Amino acid sequence: MKHIKIISSVLVLLVLAISCNSDKSKASNDALAVYQCPMLCEGAKFYDEAGSCPVCKMDLKQIEKASKEMETDEISEESIFNLMSKWHTEEGKEIQLEDLKGKTLVVVMIYTSCKAACPRLVADMRNIEAQIPDEKLKDLTFALVSIDPETDTPERLKAFAIENQMDDEQWTFLHGTESGVREFANVLSVKYKEISPIDFSHSNIISVFNAKGELKHQQEGLGVDNKETIETILQLIQ
Amino acid sequence: MKTKVFSLLLICFVCQYLTYGQTEDMVLIEGSRYIPLYGRDSTVVEVNDFKMDKYPVTVEDFELFVKESPKWRKSNAIKLFTDKTYLSNWKNDLESKDSVKSKSPITYVSWFAAKAYCECQNKRLPTVDEWEYVAMADETTKDARIKPTYNEQILSWYEAPRTNENIIGETPKNVWGVYDLHGLVWEWTLDFNSVLITGESRKDVDKDSNLFCGSAAVNATDLMNYAAFMRYAIRGSLKAKYSMKNLGFRCVQDVKTESE
Numbered sequence: 001m002k003h004i005k006i007i008s009s010v011l012v013l014l015v016l017a018i019s020c021n022s023d024k025s026k027a028s029n030d031a032l033a034v035y036q037c038p039m040l041c042e043g044a045k046f047y048d049e050a051g052s053c054p055v056c057k058m059d060l061k062q063i064e065k066a067s068k069e070m071e072t073d074e075i076s077e078e079s080i081f082n083l084m085s086k087w088h089t090e091e092g093k094e095i096q097l098e099d100l101k102g103k104t105l106v107v108v109m110i111y112t113s114c115k116a117a118c119p120r121l122v123a124d125m126r127n128i129e130a131q132i133p134d135e136k137l138k139d140l141t142f143a144l145v146s147i148d149p150e151t152d153t154p155e156r157l158k159a160f161a162i163e164n165q166m167d168d169e170q171w172t173f174l175h176g177t178e179s180g181v182r183e184f185a186n187v188l189s190v191k192y193k194e195i196s197p198i199d200f201s202h203s204n205i206i207s208v209f210n211a212k213g214e215l216k217h218q219q220e221g222l223g224v225d226n227k228e229t230i231e232t233i234l235q236l237i238q
Numbered sequence: 239m240k241t242k243v244f245s246l247l248l249i250c251f252v253c254q255y256l257t258y259g260q261t262e263d264m265v266l267i268e269g270s271r272y273i274p275l276y277g278r279d280s281t282v283v284e285v286n287d288f289k290m291d292k293y294p295v296t297v298e299d300f301e302l303f304v305k306e307s308p309k310w311r312k313s314n315a316i317k318l319f320t321d322k323t324y325l326s327n328w329k330n331d332l333e334s335k336d337s338v339k340s341k342s343p344i345t346y347v348s349w350f351a352a353k354a355y356c357e358c359q360n361k362r363l364p365t366v367d368e369w370e371y372v373a374m375a376d377e378t379t380k381d382a383r384i385k386p387t388y389n390e391q392i393l394s395w396y397e398a399p400r401t402n403e404n405i406i407g408e409t410p411k412n413v414w415g416v417y418d419l420h421g422l423v424w425e426w427t428l429d430f431n432s433v434l435i436t437g438e439s440r441k442d443v444d445k446d447s448n449l450f451c452g453s454a455a456v457n458a459t460d461l462m463n464y465a466a467f468m469r470y471a472i473r474g475s476l477k478a479k480y481s482m483k484n485l486g487f488r489c490v491q492d493v494k495t496e497s498e
Binding site for chain 2 (some may be wrong): 078079080081082182183185187189190191192193194201202203221222
């Protein structure tokens with residue numbers, strides 16, 4: 001019997017706590033709420049109080065203007081920052097993709113022991129980088145993601161970066177888990193397959209993301225005209 | 239009083255285990271080496287021992303899953319992981335339309351959703367090699383690909399319309415004890431994006447070397463296996479956030495993790 005008493009009192013407390021919480025959130029909602037005519041008679045005109053539209057006389061509808069404004073800083077549904085996988089940079093630092101937020105992101109998937117297409121893909125990346133004005137580079141991240149996490153340890157990626165003179169701030173090499181890499185590739189629509197312990201075949205795609213992690217442009221193929229890719233990047237860092 | 243509460247909890251757990259855990263509904267697949275349609279450079283691939291779901295995941299199973307994972311409800315699933323057709327035959331967030339049978343395989347799910355479902359049960363999606371390995375069996379042999387009847391049977395299913403509306407467990411079980419690999423729906427695989435052919439097969443003849451590095455190394459081994467060719471072509475044309483009316487999934491589990 002004693003137990004029941006304890007349990008019920010805990011329950012009551014819980015309910016109270018929850019209701020307190022919801023009261024609070026409701027209050028803050030009210031403070032931020034704005035009203036607008038559902039027919040948009042006066043365009044995007046907002047009212048601070050409930051009432052009716054002076055043109056069509058319909059009741060004003062409450063909209064959440066404040067949350068819309070906040071959204072600019074939030075991750076959108078299409079953002080790659082929704083991926084929760086963990087990665088290591090070539091410096092051995094553990095990051096999530098969200099840590100790359102705030103800069104325009106150019107991504108390619110490679111593996112360092114590749115002899116065929118990857119050197120050309122890396123060259124394509126460097127060509128793109130070379131055409132960005134130096135003072136803009138601080139707004140950009142060029143990420144090279146390894147599809148061979150077993151071989152391409154952060155140390156090896158660091159060595160690759162130095163060897164290819166891609167060790168400046170704007171270059172980031174990412175080492176992930178097998179499933180993290182597979183998931184990331186699927187977000188980029190990149191296909192790859194291990195065809196022997198040291199060889200992979202893979203799609204040659206360079207992807208451009210805006211500062212919020214939304215895909216803006218993809219360049220497919222090797223040594224293709226990168227004019228459009230560069231235009232997209234320049235637009236994004238305006 | 240205490241014992242009553244305890245036994246009630248126990249019953250709850252048992253129910254949960256039976257309906258959701260599904261461990262009994264898996265069978266052991268003994269690994270081996272075989273030659274898939276598209277292999278590695280050495281053509282033979284090795285499959286380790288693993289457990290596979292006997293049946294594809296059903297509508298009913300998936301309803302339970304979204305109940306516990308609000309993230310994957312129709313209205314909450316984000317655009318990065320799903321497209322507009324995700325669960326498009328559901329009437330609301332928690333239930334499929336009345337016309338859909340609860341024992342039908344779940345379809346209209348994206349790869350991300352399927353992956354999340356399996357991970358939620360401590361399982362994973364099968365790899366292409368694992369799936370094809372189990373799927374090359376018929377009722378009596380582990381590798382039935384040489385039998386003319388094997389191919390004919392699968393192809394006759396490919397011709398049959400609207401098989402996604404059938405219920406699970408009605409096709410003959412194969413020698414491993416697995417049902418419905420052929421005859422109901424296509425199934426997602428973990429590494430479906432390892433199929434380096436484009437959806438358009440005319441293009442693949444000259445192995446578009448500009449799009450894929452090293453694609454020449456992954457050639458088809460047995461062009462007579464037309465059914466398998468179709469499966470690889472479908473996989474090659476999919477994107478992870480796509481959902482299709484006749485594309486479902488089932489999960490597998492590594493045997494190692496069980497004993498740990």
